[in-house]
Each structure stands twice: as structure tokens, then as C-alpha cells.
Amino acid sequence: MIDLQLADKTHDEGRQGEALVTDAPLKRNGRKLYIESYGCQMNFADSEIVASILFDQGFETTGDYKEADVVFINTCSIRENAEQRVRNRLSQFGAEKRRNPKLIVGVLGCMAERLKSKFLDEEKLVDVVVGPDAYRELPQLLAEVESGHKAINVLLSREETYADISPVRLNGNGITAFISIMRGCDNMCSFCVVPFTRGRERSRDPHSILAEAQGLFDMGYKEVTLLGQNVDSYKWKGADLVTEQTAAVALTEDKREIEVNFAQLLEKVALISPDLRIRFSTSHPKDITDEVLYTIAKYDNICNYIHLPVQSGSSRILDLMNRTYTREWYMNRIDAIRRIIPGCAISSDIIAGFCSETEEEHQETLSMMDYVGYDFAFTFSYSERPGTLAARKLPDDIPEEVKKRRLAEILVKQQNSSLYRLQQFVGKTMRILVEGTSKKSDLDYCGRNDQNAMVVFPATAGIAPGQYVNVYIDRCTSATLLGVVAVEEPANV
Template identity: 60%
Template sequence: MEKEINESIQGQSLILDERQGNTKKMFIESYGCQMNFSDSEIVASILANEGYNTTQNLEEADLVLVNTCSIRDKAEQTVRKRLEQYNAVKKINPTMKVGVLGCMAERLKEKFLDEEKIVDMVVGPDAYKDIPNLLKEVEDGRDAINVILSKEETYGDIAPVRLNSNGVNAFVSITRGCDNMCTFCVVPFTRGRERSREPQSILSEIQDLWDKGYKEVTLLGQNVDSYLWYGGGLKKDFVKATEMQKATAVDFAQLLDMCATQFPKMRFRFSTSNPQDMHIEVIETMAKHHNICKYIHLPVQSGSTRILEAMNRQHTREEYMALVDKIYEIIPEISLSQDMIAGFPTETEEDHQDTLSLMEHAKYDFGFMFAYSERPGTLAARKMEDDVPEEVKKRRLNEIIALQQKLGWERTRRFLGQEVEVLIEKESKRSDAHWSGRNSQNTVVVFPKENYKPGDFVMVKVTDCTSATLIGEAVGYAERMQS
């Protein structure tokens, strides 16, 4: 639940330029959060070196891979339905091999091979480098599985292939795994313990993106604020580090500062943050650099301290609200977004009202809101009865959504009459005469094309808005971001 899931790209199949001499075809599609889509780019890079080009034609594929999500039951059911479709194709093309990657593979392990007879290979998130060996096992007629979670693997040595890219925005993974053990979440079990990537490998990847013309990078992790590089190893083992390692360690605020300083004409975002790990130094670093976007995704899940404790969220309602107040004090123009769960076990009407009042206090611009669904293997599933009736969950969720729509409308309207800096990303979905991009606060902005192009930073005078989109006219280039 700690991850933003873009519903518009779910199940997207990936395509990249053909590599000369590669003779085999792979079809790869992804579900879930941006980490999964980023991981698919790593897999594509590994398999390109093994003679595979991508195809968007399922029927001609030698290898079909689906990168899966376990965050909600709906995501898993979607994958199972998709496997049924693969099975129909496999009857026509019996030599086609099917592999399941990612969090669902990690959660179900060998059970996947038993339950889904079509699946030849099951690969967890830390085992992608082993795919060439697993394919050899499959080609020899054996099922293959590697779901071993690593204490070291960060894929820092693999240059991801940028798939379905607009050439403007890119994601760069900086951490893997999560130590937080929220009672509703499967991520620590499917992606392992937290470990961070070496800073220089991150900066090198960003340099490569800059050289290729990219203008915005999102630093990505299950919990970016926990980033801590001290020479390798797990975050939890930092207490055992040497004095020299501790003195030269790099935390997230320092990494963010390094990125913004080294690439002053590139824009930076990050996702996802955890309230208990967000330090004032990160907020001060954001305020210091124009090219760090003024937007934080700050999941809270509930406005009730009692429910937060049951979720093992490691902060109270009051601590979260104090953090929000501090963020607004340091960066008044900031946008915040939330994750919220309606109907967690034992949630009362009073707890629900606490959630609504916290939302009013935080004044979120956006939100990702769900009714609680029990995830097998989590502490909540093992220890807590899912005792809030479905109709109550649905009603509370609808009230949360309605309030967020009201808040979002109010927050979007604050830009009316202002000039905002926009990075042009693509053509507007509704009009081929307009560009679409986002301002620093992550709000979509559309305006007439004129002579601008994707990748340009443009100042736009906002003249109108909908509940989620700003409408305006370009008044010129954003001079301090022009390279």
C-alpha cells in the first residue's frame, strides 16, 4: 500500500529497439507500482544480452514474462486471468515459455508452479541476474525457480533499458526492500530487507540519462527516506558499521543534494516517503534547490493513532500532523499526496472521523485510496479479524474519496492567475494542438503547442482549471532550467 500505482499503465507490454543479431522474441508486461516497471527494464537489459528482442505480438513470442504485484488481491487476480490468456496462445505455440517475475512470484514461490500449470519459471525480485541460468533449466524440460532474497543485490551494475519511454522522464532505483513491517503490507516478505545503492552508480545512471536528453528523474524506492549508503550491506546493520563508515555514510538528504547540485538543469522527484523516516534535512534540501520538485507523496493510511499503532506505522496522528505543519512552514508552496486505507480491522466510526479530520488538516492535493483487503502472509491476516463489514468499508471509502476530491479542487484552484514552470512531457490526450506536462507540484498542465517541444521547460500562465488539470498559455521558456 506504500506505492503509487498508475492504473493507466497496468499490463503494459514493453518494446525497445531491436538489437542486431538477436533472434529470439520476448513479450514482457508489468503490473503494480513503478518499481515493477523499473525492474522490467532491468530484465529487458539482461535478456537483450541473451539474444532476445522485445515484441508486442504475444503469438510470436519465444518467452513471455509477467512482472507481478501482490499489494492487492485485485492485482493477483488480474495476473491469473492473464495467465489463462497466455495458456490459449501456448496451445497454438507449444514451445513458448512463460515466466512469472516479481512480488507475486516471491509470495507464492513453488505453489505457483503447482497452481498455474502453464508457468515454467518463477523468479523473485532479487534473482533477475539468474534468469539466463533458469532459462537453460526450462529449455532442458525442467521447471525453474529462484526466489532467494538477497542482502546485497541492488542491480547498480546494470544499465536499465528504457522501455516505453517518452525520452523526458525516467525512474532511477536507489533502494530495494523495506524494513518497516506494516501489518497490512507484503513488501518486506516479497522484496526483502532494506539496502541502498552506491551513490556513484546512481549519479552515473543519471549522467547517462542527461546525456541522452532526459530532463526529469524520479528517485525510486519502497522507502526513499531510508536511503543510507555506508559501503554496502543492510540498513539494519548500520549500527555495526566502523567509525570510518559512519563518518562517510551518505543519507537521503545528502544524495538528493548531490543530484540537484551535479545536474542543475534536470528536475528531480522522489517516491515513496515514510513519515517516520522523513527528516527535516530532506525538506530543507528541497527548499534549497529550485530543481527539486515541491511535491511529496507522504502515505499515512489512517488518521487514528489507535489504528496507526495496529498497522505498526511507527508514528502517531499528532506526529504526522506536526511533520505536515513543518513541511508547509519550510515550503509553503508544497503539494502533498496520501495513501489511505478505509476499514482496517477494528476501525470504528471515531477512527474514520479522525482520518477525515487529518485529511482536512493536511490539505492533500492528490490521494490513493483503498478499502482494506486482507493480504495472505501479512501480520494483519494472521493476527487480526477482518471485522469491518464490506458495506461500511465502501461507505467510508466513498467519504474519503469525496473529501479528497473537494480538497483537490481547492488545491488546484490556488494556481489560477499564476505563472507555473512546466516540463513538457507529451501531447495532450484530448487535443493534438496542446502539450501536456506537470508543474513542480505534480499537477498536470495543458496549453497550446506553439513552437515548443517535449523536454522544454516553459512558463505557463494559468487561466482555467478542472479538478485535477491546469489550463493556460505559454509565456516563454523557463530561463533558469534552459540548458
């Protein structure tokens, strides 16, 4: 599952856990839409679905909520502090609403589903509340608000995948993009609200996934990330994919039924072009197969990077979390990754201070970190979420000061591990996809290597975002590789 709205991060993971606001307006005549997103990558992908739906209704996007007609905040319920940030942001929108009473303010996403009518009752400035499976209803819901009524739809679906909707790329750099391959989650981890806020698991048909990936590549995109709460459980059964050669007769011939698993989907996307780089998130330790690993190893354009959340190094705690694997199983999967994909980067999610965790079990988590040597990790102390199994059945009995101390120990160990992993790249020349200018200086470019490490290097004439370039790594920090261009021209893929 994707559970990356975290309080502490040891690696820059792009948009995860950060607010996303719309960039330059999509030039259209009509009302203006402002969307701000928090949480996991799935929320950002959903915001692009919402923008597409309202784009068809004549809306254009804006990066300034003060000039918008409709303001949406796409929310996350994974962490308590995420919900507090949303409430604080809503109060700021409220000030604008008092100045402009016609402004429509809406709450989307997981928090909308979880709190439902409370937003309309308690947060008087909220006009519309929409859950993750009801975005198609937004035009009707907005019309209801404009007629003077509050509007809400948080019904979950067993079928909705938005497969037929082409997302509007909101903060798009024209180089990297998300593709949602499935929705919902069937893993009932005791600490997690996702199954309750996003519903049951369902996979999107591969026809539409491949069409979206091909379309992005045709528009000049060089990297796609396949998204799902648990991508390894992707499974679709239906009509055979129609090849270009048989497309002309496909309408008159019966199609053969096939089943597509995640490894097969990965391969199909990789075959679009060797110039299209593929990433995915998130994997589940109980489901990731050797077939997936061999597929990654087979194709150079599938990145050697796997996010494999461990959550805890203790089998007893994993059982309380209902993770359905043991410490030994997880280590077996790590061994398989190291054997089949040498040099593959591995990241993780780690929870400190879960219910009843002993000091010895905390030490098991630290020893797991030593065993794996994570390239980076998302770490946080346990935060009880209302409605989860843990909140109903397990007392949150670890004192906050103990949680903070254990989290600090995890952070220190991960910082050391991240630095060590990056140091292994120093002295090597790496192929980098240039994503844009560095956050710190317009004189530097930045991009990621195959293992998802951020690389910063001086901008050089003849090189532009969207190109691949060879960079010689001459030093690093605990989070970033630093180097210089190794050749005059960008390297061929």
C-alpha cells in the same frame, strides 16, 4: 514504502497501478521479449533491469506478446484485485501458448515470490517463476526451461541492488526515468506484504546512482525519480565519491570512507545539473527529516512534491498497522513541510475500514484530510493479504458495505481537496516540462509542474517534448490544469 497498487485513484500518477508493456522494439537480432508490469513504480523499474539482462543475451523487446518468444508478467501482491488481474492475463497468454507451444511464460516480482511453486503446480502454462532478487539468474532459468524443465528462483537477498546494471528504458519517452536507490523494506506494517516479497532493506551505493543519473542527463533526459520503499531511510557507508579532478589518481590513493544519507544523496543528484529535475518516492512519516526538507527548499530542481502516506488519521489504528508514528507526529511533519517548503504539494495513501476501525476513527481520518489538504491521494478499502501480521493476528471485521461507504466518503473529500489545490494555480504562469502529447488529443501537449500536477495546453510551433515552457493556467478540472503557452519560446530552466 511504496504501496500504490490501488483500486481507486483521484489523480493520474503516470504508470502507477497501470500495466506497462514494451514500446517499439530495441533493434537487435535475436529472440523477442515481452514484459507486462503491474503495481508500484519499483516493478516498472525492475522490468527495465530484466530487459537489460536479457538484452545482453540477444533478446529484443516487442510490444506484441503474440510475436514474442518469452512473455513475462511482473506482478504485484499489494491488493487482491491485482493478483486476480494477473491470473486473468495469464489465461490469455495461455491461449497463445496453446497455439505456440514453444512460447515461454514467466511470472516475476512480488506475486512470484509470495505464491512460489503454486504457479508451476496450479497455473500449468507458467514455465518460470522468478522473485525480485533473482533476475540475474534469468538466462540460466530460461535455459533450464528450454531443456524441458520448469524453473523457479525466489530466493531473497540481503545484498542485491542491481547497481551495476544499466536499465533498458522500456516505455521511455526520453524525458523522464526511474532510478532505484534501494531495495526491500524493514518496516513491518501489519497490512503489507512487501517485506516478505522484497526482503530486507539495503541501499545502493551512491557512485552508481550518480553515474546512472548523469548518464540519463547526458542522453537528454530532463527528470529522474529516485525510488525506494522508504527513501528517507537510505543510508550507505563506503569509499568517498571520486571527483572528476581526482579520478586520474584514484586508483593509487586510499579512499576516505563516508556515510551518505538521503538528504545528502538528493543534493548530490541535484548538483548534476540545474536542468535535471528531481523527484522521489516514497517517504515514510517516521523517517522524513528536516534535513531532507531543507535540501528540497535549497535546490530549485528538486520538485516541491512529497508523497507521505498517512494510511489512517487514528493513532490507535496506526498502532495496529505498526506504522510507528502517531496522528500528532504526522501532523508535526506536515507542519514542518508547510513551514520549510511553502507551496509544497503533498499526496498520501489512505486505507478505509482497517481491522476494528470505528466510525469515530474513520472521522479522524477525514479530519486529517481536512488538516493536510492533500493535493491528491491513493485511496482503497482494506484488503487482507495472506502472510501479513494483520492476516494472522487481526480479524478483518469491518463489513464490506461499511468499507465501501467509508471509502466513498474519503473519495468525495479528496476530490474536493484536489480541485481546491488545483484552483490555486489558476491565474498563474508555471514552468512545465513537456512530456508529450495529451492522451485525449494530439493537438495538445501535456507535462507536470513542480508540484506534480498534470498540465495540458495547446501544442505550439517551436515547442517539443523535453523542453521547459512557461504556461499560463486559465482553468482546471479536479485532476488537470489547463492553460496556454505564455511566451513564444520555451522558458529557460
